[in-house]
Amino acid sequence: EIVMTQSPATLSLSPGERATLSCRASQSVTSYLAWYQQKPGQAPRLLIYGASTRATGIPARFSGSGSGTEFTLTITSLQSEDFAVYYCQQYNDWPLTFGPGTNVDIK
């Protein structure tokens, strides 16, 4: 099973700041990496797939990069609605696995 790790566990930032979230895979997943956003009481929402392709309706301030084992989600200029937990997920191999999440909270 491919193990996903994320850092940091918590990121405390102010609105308008840039957020940089990291995700690492225990072995190469090529570009089969997705990012999700989850707010309290809600299901996760797909943000990015293919490591860098935004899902339908996702604002351009969200961008993904990386390949192999190292990936980054960047949110330029945080908006109030962006404070949430972010998860990465690999789909290179079954079982599909998620990282433990990064909580982006208000500083």
Add this chain to the structure above:
Amino acid sequence: QVQLQQSGPGLVKPSQTLSLTCAISGDSVSSNSAAWNWIRQSPSRGLEWLGRTYYKSKWYNDYAVSVKSRITIKPDTSKNEFSLQLNFLTPEDTAVYYCARGLAVAENWGQGTRVTVSS
């Protein structure tokens, strides 16, 4: 657009079976370009992809090793829905269960069902 509506109990006794259903609107469970998934989330295990069913000339299933001996995911083409059956429940199965649509990423999600395993 695709919408998924979950139904099923929120409280199940240990050793019993959990049965959840996910009704699909805006797509077909028999679609050749989608898979129908169950994912759960708990504080101790995080997000865990339990399994999926999909149709490509015939029906296929993939299950997580952690639940493989206890899980069944089945489509119901007459009702355009799919179901999860998880047997021999223990308190460790307490979680929020989600259905989701997507071949390998979860593009659309149900609203979630909070399931507690307790006597």
